[in-house]
Structure formats: structure tokens, C-alpha cells
Amino acid sequence: MNKNVFRQLSYGVYVITTWKEGEPTGCIANSVMQITSSPATIAVSINHDNYTNHCIKEVEKFAVSILSEKSDPSLIGQFGFQSGKEVNKFEGVPYEVKGFLPVLKDGCGYITCKVIDKMETATHTVFLGEVTEGDIRNQEEPMTYGYYHKVVKGKSPKNAPTYIAE
Numbered sequence: 001m002n003k004n005v006f007r008q009l010s011y012g013v014y015v016i017t018t019w020k021e022g023e024p025t026g027c028i029a030n031s032v033m034q035i036t037s038s039p040a041t042i043a044v045s046i047n048h049d050n051y052t053n054h055c056i057k058e059v060e061k062f063a064v065s066i067l068s069e070k071s072d073p074s075l076i077g078q079f080g081f082q083s084g085k086e087v088n089k090f091e092g093v094p095y096e097v098k099g100f101l102p103v104l105k106d107g108c109g110y111i112t113c114k115v116i117d118k119m120e121t122a123t124h125t126v127f128l129g130e131v132t133e134g135d136i137r138n139q140e141e142p143m144t145y146g147y148y149h150k151v152v153k154g155k156s157p158k159n160a161p162t163y164i165a166e
Contacts, residue, residue: 011145015065015079016044017095017102020055024090024102027052028080030145031124032064040131042113045124051085053125060115062129063101068108068140075106099133108140 017026031045044062046053056062067075079089094105099112113129 013143025084065104066109
């Protein structure tokens with residue numbers, strides 16, 4: 001099977017955030033999707049090895065910061081290629097609290113959720129979240145996973161659902 005076919009699916013690039021012992025933490029994700037509009041519900045897939053997975057399970061809340069094509073590409077490295085268990089990923093990153101969760105100021109929108117269910121797969125947890133708040137920040141184009149690979153020339157972190165070993 002040619003695993004590159006998965007890169008033909010439409011994905012966005014998001015920073016998923018929550019709290020760890022009262023401090024913000026998060027990770028990069030590309031697997032976020034709307035499930036229903038009423039009640040507004042989304043799903044996000046987070047690798048078991050990501051510290052953010054553990055924190056979401058503990059807090060039972062998460063936020064999605066939607067990166068735009070104009071978002072600082074270093075955010076992807078900061079949130080995607082190191083562990084929140086070992087570093088403060090929010091160091092130097094402007095954020096605010098919305099819906100009682102940390103959301104990045106650099107992005108075109110955000111959504112906050114309370115976890116209403118979860119499903120375990122071999123490598124990831126799919127969290128189902130009921131939307132508690134959300135808004136559009138600006139009219140910038142959301143960053144797609146295709147844009148990230150073709151224009152930003154980015155790589156996928158090892159824990160990403162779409163990671164393909166070189």
C-alpha cells in the first residue's frame with residue numbers, strides 16, 4: 001500500500017491545548033473533525049505517547065487553536081517536536097484563556113471543548129468533545145496539511161497519525 005495516499009485527504013494544522021498542573025500544555029494535531037452541528041461536537045486524535053493525551057484525560061477538556069497560513073511556522077516545531085513533560089511549550093508563545101482553556105493568539109480561530117467520550121485505538125485516543133466556545137479571529141486562510149508540506153516544507157512528527165518514515 002502507498003501510505004502517501006493519506007496525504008491526499010484534507011487535513012488542517014492545529015495546536016491542541018489543555019492544562020497540566022495549572023500550566024498550559026499542548027501538541028500539534030492534524031486529525032480534527034466536526035462530528036455534529038447540534039449539539040456542536042468535534043473529534044480529535046492524539047497519540048498515546050503525547051503528554052497532552054494524558055493531560056486531556058486528566059482535565060477532560062481541550063482546545064483547538066486553528067493555525068493559519070500566516071501563523072509562525074516555528075509553532076509547529078515548538079508544539080510538535082518536543083514533549084510538554086520536559087519543556088514549557090508555551091514559553092514565548094502569546095496565548096489567552098477562552099472557555100477556561102489556553103488558546104494561541106496566533107491563528108485564525110479557536111474551539112474549546114469538554115470531553116464527552118473517547119475511543120482507544122492501538123496508537124491514538126480519539127477524544128469526542130462537546131464545543132463550549134469558539135470564534136473566528138481573522139479572515140486568514142486556515143493552514144492545511146498540504147500547505148504545510150508543500151509551502152512550509154514541514155515534516156510530520158513521529159507521533160502524528162500521518163507520519164511516514166523516510
